[in-house]
Amino acid sequence: MGKQSNTQKISWTKGKCLGKGSFGTVSLAINELDGSFFAVKCVDLATCLPNQLESLENEIRILRSFSSPFVVEYLGDDVTSYEFLTTSYRNLHMEYFQGGTVVDFGAFKRRLADVDERILRWQTRCLVSALKYVHGQGIVHCDVKGKNALVGSDLATVKLADFGSAVDIKMESAGNRCMSLITPRGSPLWMAPEVIRGEYQGPESDVWSLGCTVIEMVTGKPAWEDQGFNSLSRIANSDELPELPTQLSELGKDFVKKCLRRDRNQRWSCDQLLQHPFLASASPPNTTKGSSPRCVLDFANSDFEEDENTENVDDSARERICKLATVRGVVWESDGWMAVRSLSFLRVSSVNCEEGINTEYLESMRTGLEFPDCFDGSNSVEWQCGNSEDVRGLKSSSVRLRCDFSALRSHGYRSENVELAVDKGEFRFYRYCNLLLQLFLSNLRIFRYILYLIFVLITTLLQLFLSNLINPKLSQSTQA
């Protein structure tokens, strides 16, 4: 599929959800003109938080400027509107990866046998090559982890994705980054010690996260056990290193150790890592190609919904799509951002949004955490959560709330307490209004009638009340 220019509008249809992250929902999509597939990351402009849109715009800007066989390919971006222009989405179009993430792939291999180190070495090599390219462009990824390494249908293709948290270090003077406290970006359990301490986040920090990712690829779990704040303290301040998987060869262990040096100046660069014997002789696995669907006719379980953006539709493509498409109403992400955030204390792994949430990683590990609120200058916990009053007292933004939650977990509070805090937060009014709007716009006509009746009732009562107030005598004589 050729690159769309970002101004060129294409007609496309959104399909099943591929994954949900903290910054967007990724769905399968089909280009109605040529029947090719792509992945689309969408942010609902009406309900998103400012940092979600910012992150998507950041990713669009960065991916658009990249061209590497190791980085997910940008295919275009647009804004789509539905329901008489009342709902709009900002969309990023990317190449679609059928093989899931390296963690899903690792899990599949683990079910079959012990970890296949040949494939591990090749996939790691692809990731290091990706980071070498990214760093060469003056960008730090800031969120390297298994979930952001996507696997192609041939299993030999592994590309780095999710540049929402990436920073352009060309634009920031190195001096500033080192001297001032930085706002950590990324997923806490993959963060380098210097990042959690708020001191520095550069290419070396991505290499630390890569070391954690290799462990994750072998074990299927994050390199550090999630113990809330304790884990962050251990990563930031102790001399400990994560446990190296016993299944990994000595060569593999040595490679990981080179990534996980606590002193960032001692950590190996991507150039050095590519020369490490663990990667130097890595070769692509022999795989059988051909099972990957290339057009809609090859696709068995298509689950596509109509997009309103239907200019220039090729009739034959449309016919083919209509044969396969389901006619059910569009289920827009009404369970989207706010719902995901209010469930932030469940364990979330975003494999299939429609089948619900299954348990893998804690939401508190995810991108977007900001730690400065939680650490004082000496990097100790700034405050202790002594009782649930602390929770009730919160006027939480998502950022504060997450920090508070981590502290709560280490004190053994139940998650319900924290969910209350979400409701008491400043989102509440906004969320209810949004819910009403979503109901009104949804396909459930009954809600429209009920809301309409309530509206008529209120205006009638208001009219009566006002007429009484303005001219009570007149209304008395009318009653007489």
Ligand SMILES: Nc1ncnc2c1ncn2[C@@H]1O[C@H](COP(=O)(O)OP(=O)(O)OP(=O)(O)O)[C@@H](O)[C@H]1O
């Ligand atoms: N191009 C793609 N092809 C197939 N699946 C994808 C693609 N991009 C993303 N996904 C799926 O969607 C999930 C979420 O995507 P992504 O990590 O980019 O979102 P995010 O909101 O930035 O997440 P995070 O919370 O990690 O920051 C991925 O883990 C992956 O399973």
